[in-house]
Amino acid sequence: EDQVTQSPEALRLQEGESSSLNCSYTVSGLRGLFWYRQDPGKGPEFLFTLYSAGEEKEKERLKATLTKKESFLHITAPKPEDSATYLCAVQAASNTGKLIFGQGTTLQVKP
């Protein structure tokens, strides 16, 4: 069964304190792994897509990496505006179009 597990559930950081969020997955043929950001009361906002092990993508203070079993979202020198819930999702080659989401990591960055 295709499955996505994110850890930790919640993370508190001081402004400038770098850290990483983990997304572990089991899927029957990975078509893509997606990272989204969700602010309270809003819909998920697309951040990155990763397609193959070893791939990396960056956007401002965020960097996403992918291995055959997990993905990391690295946050370098975070700011309070980075506070949000970060969602990871996988798309299996066998499930056309459908995403399987993890439960998310809620990040709080204190000034």
Add this chain to the structure above:
Amino acid sequence: NAGVTQTPKFRVLKTGQSMTLLCAQDMNHEYMYWYRQDPGMGLRLIHYSVGEGTTAKGEVPDGYNVSRLKKQNFLLGLESAAPSQTSVYFCASSYGASGGWKNEQFFGPGTRLTVL
């Protein structure tokens, strides 16, 4: 472009009442999806559509029906609402499942539904 829009934003129903949630996208996307989001459960797929006139079941389809009469619209119906359907509902759309970089789904702002 407005992207993905959802109507209404909030709704309170009594058990047994019916309602329809409307999703509209102006990006000419082929695929559209309905999810529900509950605390501790993450986003779960209810139904999806791979093109105008098509629909398919997702992970949690029971108690819901959908229709895709026009490419830009995807309707989610609750025929007889139950308290277990209290949730936040999100619509999403994407270019399609094939290909690479066009696979990402774009989400609407959500509809918060309470069933009493």
